[in-house]
Amino acid sequence: MHDIGVTWRVCPEHNCSDKTKKESNIKTHRAEVHGIGVTWHACTELDCEFKAKEESTLKQHRAGVHGIDVLWWFCDY
Numbered sequence: 081m082h083d084i085g086v087t088w089r090v091c092p093e094h095n096c097s098d099k100t101k102k103e104s105n106i107k108t109h110r111a112e113v114h115g116i117g118v119t120w121h122a123c124t125e126l127d128c129e130f131k132a133k134e135e136s137t138l139k140q141h142r143a144g145v146h147g148i149d150v151l152w153w154f155c156d157y
Contacts, residue, residue, distance in 0.1 A: 123130040
C-alpha cells in the first residue's frame with residue numbers, strides 16, 4: 081500500500097512522531113495526549129485537585145469520590 085498523493089499532518093509537539101491524514105485527528109491527538117486546547121473541568125470540592133477533560137468524567141468523579149448527585153436506594157429487608 082502506497083501513500084502517493086497523501087498529505088500527512090504531523091503533530092508539532094516536541095518529540096512526538098504522531099501523524100494522520102486528517103487535520104481534525106491532530107487536534108484530537110493534541111488534546112488527548114498533550115492536553116493542548118482542552119477546556120479542563122475542575123472539581124470544586126475543598127482540597128480536591130481532580131480535573132477532567134470531559135464534564136461527564138467530572139460528574140462520575142464527584143459521584144464516586146464525594147457522593148455528590150448520587151441517588152441512593154435502600155433495601156427494605
